[in-house]
Amino acid sequence: MTTALIQQTNDEIALVAAHYFVWSEDDFSHALAIIEAKGAEVIVLVANSREGTSLFEKYGLN
Numbered sequence: 001m002t003t004a005l006i007q008q009t010n011d012e013i014a015l016v017a018a019h020y021f022v023w024s025e026d027d028f029s030h031a032l033a034i035i036e037a038k039g040a041e042v043i044v045l046v047a048n049s050r051e052g053t054s055l056f057e058k059y060g061l062n
Contacts, residue, residue, distance in 0.1 A: 001044065016040050021047075026054045 002015055016038040019031040035043065045052060 001046070005044075021051065023048065023051070025051060026058070028055055028059065032059060 002018070005013060005015060017035045017040055019035065021028065021031065045055065047055070
């Protein structure tokens, strides 16, 4: 993902954080706080439906 981001944006977009989580995780508050503190303006999420749904429902991401 990082390589593709760099190739597709010609270094115009900087990756400020990357976070990995385990299946069935449902508390993403710590990870989101870190990502926000690093100044992220966009989150690219690759997740299974359970974890992705949890993020959207619990944290109001849209």
